[in-house]
Amino acid sequence: MQQEQGGKSDTEVTWEDQQNINKFGRLNNRLHELLDEIKTAKETNDNLEDASNELILTDEEVIRFQVGEVFVHVPNDEVESRIEEMKEATSTNLEKLEEEKGTILAQMAELKKILYGKFKDSINLEED
Amino acid sequence: MASTSIETMTTTTAERRGIPGAQFVEDVQTYLTQLGLDVNSALAFLQERLQQYKLVEMKLLAQQRDLQAKIPDIEKCLDVVGTLQAKKGTGEALIADFEVSEGIYSRAHLEDADSVCLWLGANVMLEYSCEEATSLLQNNLDNAKASLEVLIADLQFLRDQVTITQVTIARVYNWDVHQRRIRQATAAKDS
Numbered sequence: 041m042q043q044e045q046g047g048k049s050d051t052e053v054t055w056e057d058q059q060n061i062n063k064f065g066r067l068n069n070r071l072h073e074l075l076d077e078i079k080t081a082k083e084t085n086d087n088l089e090d091a092s093n094e095l096i097l098t099d100e101e102v103i104r105f106q107v108g109e110v111f112v113h114v115p116n117d118e119v120e121s122r123i124e125e126m127k128e129a130t131s132t133n134l135e136k137l138e139e140e141k142g143t144i145l146a147q148m149a150e151l152k153k154i155l156y157g158k159f160k161d162s163i164n165l166e167e168d
Numbered sequence: 169m170a171s172t173s174i175e176t177m178t179t180t181t182a183e184r185r186g187i188p189g190a191q192f193v194e195d196v197q198t199y200l201t202q203l204g205l206d207v208n209s210a211l212a213f214l215q216e217r218l219q220q221y222k223l224v225e226m227k228l229l230a231q232q233r234d235l236q237a238k239i240p241d242i243e244k245c246l247d248v249v250g251t252l253q254a255k256k257g258t259g260e261a262l263i264a265d266f267e268v269s270e271g272i273y274s275r276a277h278l279e280d281a282d283s284v285c286l287w288l289g290a291n292v293m294l295e296y297s298c299e300e301a302t303s304l305l306q307n308n309l310d311n312a313k314a315s316l317e318v319l320i321a322d323l324q325f326l327r328d329q330v331t332i333t334q335v336t337i338a339r340v341y342n343w344d345v346h347q348r349r350i351r352q353a354t355a356a357k358d359s
Contacts, residue, residue: 053339058192061335062328069327104265108248111273113263 051159064151064165067144074141081134088127095120184325187224190217190332196343207344214337221330228323235316242309245286246302252281253298 095103095116103119104111114122152165182189193199200210255262255278262278285295286304296304 053335055192055194058332058335062331065327065331066324069324107251107264108244109267110248110276111265112251113265 051162057155057158060151060155064148064155067148067151071141071144071148074137074144078134078137078141081130081137084130085127085134088123088130092120092123092127095123185322187221187322187326187329190221190329190336192332193336193339196340200340207340210340211337214333214340218330218333218337221326221333225323225326225330228319228326232316232319232323235312235319239309239312239316242305242312246305246309249284249298249301249305252278252284253302256280256282256298 098116101116102113103116105114105119105122106112155163155165200207203210205213252262257280262281264276264278265273266276268274281298283295283297284301285293286301287293
């Protein structure tokens with residue numbers, strides 16, 4: 041990715057262009073990390089959702105709640121509030137990640153415009 | 169060897185954690201004459217650099233993975249100590265099922281646990297009061313997070329150098345192709 045191709049280009053590459061290419065590369069890396077993080081955050085969210093649904097269905101007064109490596113016996117209502125807290129934390133986190141993804145995509149689109157504008161098809165900024 | 173002259177030329181670019189900065193080439197022709205290298209040896213040198221960068225990148229990525237695994241571990245420990253502390257003074261025992269061996273669980277009653285033992289590594293375990301344990305673990309967590317941040321910055325710097333080198337390789341290559349075409353064109357005209 042992001043390598044110049046073909047020999048027909050005579051366009052001078054300036055330090056500014058190089059910096060833009062670097063920035064694009066960095067953003068692209070971060071984007072991939074973010075996509076992974078968003079995926080795990082969503083999974084956590086789903087798991088918590090499942091857990092709270094199961095909690096509603098169960099008659100058990102005391103729930104075995106995993107803390108670290110052990111299962112602590114915790115009363116039903118306390119587990120409920122704990123799960124709610126965790127759900128809230130993950131969804132705020134998810135929102136933050138989605139927001140970052142948005143800004144990164146916008147910045148990348150901006151850089152693409154600049155770089156394609158200058159190098160035309162001598163540069164390739166797309167994923168394989 | 170040409171590497172000495174290259175070393176002096178790269179002093180203009182910053183260096184980070186022993187990772188040399190890649191030099192940005194303004195003009196391929198001047199770059200080659202300055203180095204006194206022909207196209208092929210310049211490309212070979214740049215490729216070698218790229219390999220070195222990739223090697224460092226792999227090392228840093230491994231470190232990053234370690235740290236990223238360590239952080240949730242510490243958070244889990246903090247969670248457990250917090251749970252113990254929350255039960256303390258309530259007069260109730262904390263009942264927990266814990267794994268004795270793989271797949272085998274037993275039940276523990278923890279009454280007014282004042283202290284926990286922390287595995288410090290190197291076959292050493294020390295007993296701490298819950299407060300001390302929390303502050304120690306918190307401290308470890310902050311340290312791990314700080315190192316991760318530094319590591320990510322290092323990786324970014326490294327990746328910039330990789331990108332610069334890749335672009336330079338492409339440009340040296342393109343320049344060479346271009347030069348050959350010019351030579352061919354003039355040769356065709358002469359004959």
